[in-house]
Amino acid sequence: MNKMRPASEAELCEIIRAASGPLVVRGGGTRGALPAGVVLETGGLSGVTLYEPGALTLVAGAGTPMADLEALLAAEGQRLAFEVPDLRGLLGREGCSTLGGVVAENASGPRRVSVGACRDFCLGVRFVDGRGEVIRNGGRVMKNVTGYDLVKLLAGSRGRLGVLTEVALKVLPRPETEATLCLTGLSDVQAVAALSAALGSPYEVTGAAHLPGQGTYLRIEGFEGSVRYRLERLRGVLAPYGAGAEVASPWAAIRDVTALAGRAGDLWRLSLRPSEAPGVVARLGAEAVVYDWGGGLVWALMAPGSDVAGRLGRFSGHATCLRGAGAAPTEPPAIAALTGGLRRQFDPRGVFA
Amino acid sequence: MDMPRPDAAILSRKARIVARLREVLPADAVVDDLHELRAYECDALSAYRCPPLAAILPRSTAEVAAALKVCHDEGVPVVPRGAGTSLAGGALPTADSVILGVARMNAVLEVSYPDRFIRVQSGRTNLSVSGAVEEEGFFYAPDPSSQLACAIAGNIAMNSGGAHCLKYGVTTNNLLGVTMVLMDGTVVEIGGPWMDAPGLDLLGVVCGSEGQLGVVTEATLRILPKPEGALPVLMGFDSSEVAGACVSDIIKAGVLPVAIEFMDRPCIEACEAFAKAGYPMCEALLIVEVEGSEAEIRHQLDLIMQIARRHNPVELREAADADQAKRIWLGRKSAFGAMGQINDYMCLDGTIPVSSLPFVLKRIGELSRDFGLDVANVFHAGDGNMHPLILYNANLPGDQEKCEALGAEILKLCVEVGGCLTGEHGVGIEKRDLMAVQYGPADLEAQLRVKDVFDPKWLLNPAKVFPLQVTASRRAG
Numbered sequence: 128m129n130k131m132r133p134a135s136e137a138e139l140c141e142i143i144r145a146a147s148g149p150l151v152v153r154g155g156g157t158r159g160a161l162p163a164g165v166v167l168e169t170g171g172l173s174g175v176t177l178y179e180p181g182a183l184t185l186v187a188g189a190g191t192p193m194a195d196l197e198a199l200l201a202a203e204g205q206r207l208a209f210e211v212p213d214l215r216g217l218l219g220r221e222g223c224s225t226l227g228g229v230v231a232e233n234a235s236g237p238r239r240v241s242v243g244a245c246r247d248f249c250l251g252v253r254f255v256d257g258r259g260e261v262i263r264n265g266g267r268v269m270k271n272v273t274g275y276d277l278v279k280l281l282a283g284s285r286g287r288l289g290v291l292t293e294v295a296l297k298v299l300p301r302p303e304t305e306a307t308l309c310l311t312g313l314s315d316v317q318a319v320a321a322l323s324a325a326l327g328s329p330y331e332v333t334g335a336a337h338l339p340g341q342g343t344y345l346r347i348e349g350f351e352g353s354v355r356y357r358l359e360r361l362r363g364v365l366a367p368y369g370a371g372a373e374v375a376s377p378w379a380a381i382r383d384v385t386a387l388a389g390r391a392g393d394l395w396r397l398s399l400r401p402s403e404a405p406g407v408v409a410r411l412g413a414e415a416v417v418y419d420w421g422g423g424l425v426w427a428l429m430a431p432g433s434d435v436a437g438r439l440g441r442f443s444g445h446a447t448c449l450r451g452a453g454a455a456p457t458e459p460p461a462i463a464a465l466t467g468g469l470r471r472q473f474d475p476r477g478v479f480a
Numbered sequence: 481m482d483m484p485r486p487d488a489a490i491l492s493r494k495a496r497i498v499a500r501l502r503e504v505l506p507a508d509a510v511v512d513d514l515h516e517l518r519a520y521e522c523d524a525l526s527a528y529r530c531p532p533l534a535a536i537l538p539r540s541t542a543e544v545a546a547a548l549k550v551c552h553d554e555g556v557p558v559v560p561r562g563a564g565t566s567l568a569g570g571a572l573p574t575a576d577s578v579i580l581g582v583a584r585m586n587a588v589l590e591v592s593y594p595d596r597f598i599r600v601q602s603g604r605t606n607l608s609v610s611g612a613v614e615e616e617g618f619f620y621a622p623d624p625s626s627q628l629a630c631a632i633a634g635n636i637a638m639n640s641g642g643a644h645c646l647k648y649g650v651t652t653n654n655l656l657g658v659t660m661v662l663m664d665g666t667v668v669e670i671g672g673p674w675m676d677a678p679g680l681d682l683l684g685v686v687c688g689s690e691g692q693l694g695v696v697t698e699a700t701l702r703i704l705p706k707p708e709g710a711l712p713v714l715m716g717f718d719s720s721e722v723a724g725a726c727v728s729d730i731i732k733a734g735v736l737p738v739a740i741e742f743m744d745r746p747c748i749e750a751c752e753a754f755a756k757a758g759y760p761m762c763e764a765l766l767i768v769e770v771e772g773s774e775a776e777i778r779h780q781l782d783l784i785m786q787i788a789r790r791h792n793p794v795e796l797r798e799a800a801d802a803d804q805a806k807r808i809w810l811g812r813k814s815a816f817g818a819m820g821q822i823n824d825y826m827c828l829d830g831t832i833p834v835s836s837l838p839f840v841l842k843r844i845g846e847l848s849r850d851f852g853l854d855v856a857n858v859f860h861a862g863d864g865n866m867h868p869l870i871l872y873n874a875n876l877p878g879d880q881e882k883c884e885a886l887g888a889e890i891l892k893l894c895v896e897v898g899g900c901l902t903g904e905h906g907v908g909i910e911k912r913d914l915m916a917v918q919y920g921p922a923d924l925e926a927q928l929r930v931k932d933v934f935d936p937k938w939l940l941n942p943a944k945v946f947p948l949q950v951t952a953s954r955r956a957g
Contacts, residue, residue, distance in 0.1 A: 179834075180732050181729070181731055181732045182835050235676075239675060243649060243653050246681060247652075260922045262922055262923055263920070263923045266899065268831040268899050269646075269865075270645060270650060270831045271831055272650075272906050272907075274924070276652065276685055276687065277927065278684075279652065280681055283681050288680070300731075300733075300734035320594070323594040327593055327596060329617070349776075350776075352776070353775070353776040353779060398674045398675055398676050399674050402592070420675055423675045445676075456678045459669070461662075461667075461668045462669075462670070462679070466679055468932075468933035469930065472929040472932060
């Protein structure tokens with residue numbers, strides 16, 4: 128048997144207690160690495176256990192399909208503000224994304240630059256650790272400093288500390304409308320400066336991206352009159368960078384990095400200090416890049432086998448190889464000791480691959 | 481509230497420990513005089529006091545590292561202290577501990593407006609972080625009510641919030657990185673001026689760990705452009721149920737105010753007597769604040785007032801100008817001071833699901849009658865973070881114990897309805913023994929294991945957060 132799909136949290140505990148070899152925890156398999164090992168699917172742990180629109184709170188099983196959650200929220204005029212990317216096209220995957228997978232990857236889209244990441248919207252978790260024990264942390268309320276915040280620790284832990292079984296999320300109202308301003312003809316340096324100027328203005332920009340050779344994009348959301356007003360003001364702020372034109376929403380494509388989808392080559396993701404991004408990209412010599420998060424996130428398509436680490440040298444941030452022969456990012460020894468220590472505490476037998 | 485019995489062996493080695501600290505720190509950075517140590521005997525939970533063995537006041541990360549290494553070698557517990565404004569006893573020492581105060585480390589290290597961050601030493605006060613960037617039109621969002629005095633170090637330790645969290649989040653949502661010294665003197669850099677990193681989110685678990693995982697010496701904080709303007713509206717209702725329903729309707733309508741503050745009748749009366757803000761006498765009062773340009777504020781306020789009118793308010797008052805806005809906030813901002821004028825009080829900090837508000841207020845009223853102590857409610861209604869103030873008389877024998885017992889009942893109630901013990905003040909010693917109400921043994925054990933990794937000898941602020949009997953074997957080891 129190379130695939131298991133527990134139907135309950137109790138069954139999941141038994142599987143983990145009985146496991147000896149590496150288990151690969153998988154939601155929908157639409158993002159993240161897929162190491163070797165016995166696949167442990169969470170699809171059986173699905174369903175919404177609580178949804179209170181007036182309290183902006185949603186609690187659901189980790190295996191719940193994201194599409195179901197998004198439909199449920201849309202019916203109440205709400206949404207997950209961190210804008211979950213759909214990377215199936217980019218990574219050449221199929222399947223159906225789950226809540227647990229999104230949280231385990233801390234998957235966050237363009238709006239991350241203004242409202243925060245997935246982890247910032249996680250209020251509570253239940254998970255089963257490598258000892259096969261159920262652990263609860265956080266809760267379902269927005270302000271909670273009771274004990275250590277293991278919710279953050281589990282968000283983005285990619286199934287290495289435990290298997291998420293339930294997550295409580297903060298949701299937000301879906302704004303009445305949105306508008307996008309597009310500037311063209313900017314160099315990367317000018318573009319990132321324009322994005323910074325926009326994000327440093329009081330006009331609440333919720334998307335700030337640059338596609339070299341295509342355009343530099345800024346999104347504003349809210350009530351109709353407010354969006355009109357802020358868009359005009361933003362044009363004023365950005366006047367030194369050109370007139371700019373209002374365009375149809377490009378944000379699904381930016382979120383899903385479609386500009387780099389279906390193309391051969393190594394794929395890298397860089398998280399860095401925005402003002403350093405153009406210089407880093409210049410050193411990289413990529414075949415194509417997409418800047419998001421005001422320049423704080425760069426997706427880069429590289430010729431196969433490129434020595435990315437060598438070209439990057441030292442910079443303020445991190446580089447991760449998503450496809451190709453890049454080395455895994457190395458942590459400073461003191462951080463690696465803490466990370467390793469936590470993994471041994473939560474998974475003493477090393478059952479999570 | 482029990483504290484562990486001081487270790488006699490450590491007390492007997494005081495002279496040697498102080499001498500070793502003086503070897504690695506400047507002379508004025510080590511305090512061992514008994515009178516001077518009185519300054520460190522408590523924090524804002526002043527009912528509990530105990531002077532420490534010594535206090536150290538380092539000026540740099542290197543000095544913190546050197547001092548911690550000495551304490552680690554000597555097996556001496558260390559209690560980190562920001563500005564000492566903790567309401568939960570987070571900085572309360574034991575007689576065998578060294579207080580590590582970061583107050584002298586208050587420099588701004590770097591500001592970047594294009595990258596929207598500021599890096600400061602952790603002893604800098606919350607308000608002076610905003611002060612350092614306000615000329616360029618920026619601010620640091622978390623705004624605990626002690627922001628004039630409280631230090632960023634304490635904000636990070638307690639994951640502090642404030643009145644404007646509904647829109648801007650709490651400390652953890654605005655913290656990008658820290659320089660932290662582990663108990664053995666190792667300096668670690670976690671995060672930085674970028675938005676995410678591969679690997680485990682250590683920053684997320686450090687924030688809110690109440691000084692038990694390491695001593696944060698520097699912090700990289702997200703700064704935001706200041707909104708064009710802000711304006712509050714005041715509404716009075718003849719029942720708290722109606723006020724609660726109004727809050728829920730405002731949120732459901734898609735308006736996201738920056739603050740929704742709630743006060744009940746006892747609180748309104750005390751504030752009126754103290755601050756004369758001109759509040760209407762009613763059962764429940766809401767202050768709702770929105771931000772933006774004039775036109776945006778107008779639009780949001782119209783929507784909010786439309787919703788409020790459906791709930792038959794006894795009062796609906798807009799601020800016509802900045803002066804009137806100030807008056808609307810005046811009473812709320814002086815609520816704690818007003819209470820202090822008429823009574824001793826204990827301030828609770830539980831959070832509840834917003835939908836449970838009417839039920840919880842009713843139960844608090846019943847408990848208040850059962851215990852024979854008045855309770856005034858003032859809280860952040862938008863996010864469910866309650867601050868019931870229990871009024872008591874510290875000079876009356878037994879009254880403080882009665883007050884603490886009522887407080888425990890109210891916090892248990894918060895947990896019962898799906899909330900938590902503390903929304904922004906932290907556990908400290910105050911709610912330590914209630915942790916088992918919210919978390920089961922496995923849930924607590926998982927948290928203790930995190931501390932095992934960062935501080936295997938359990939020397940950093942060891943008698944806090946968890947029930948003493950739960951941590952006894954670890955602290956002894």
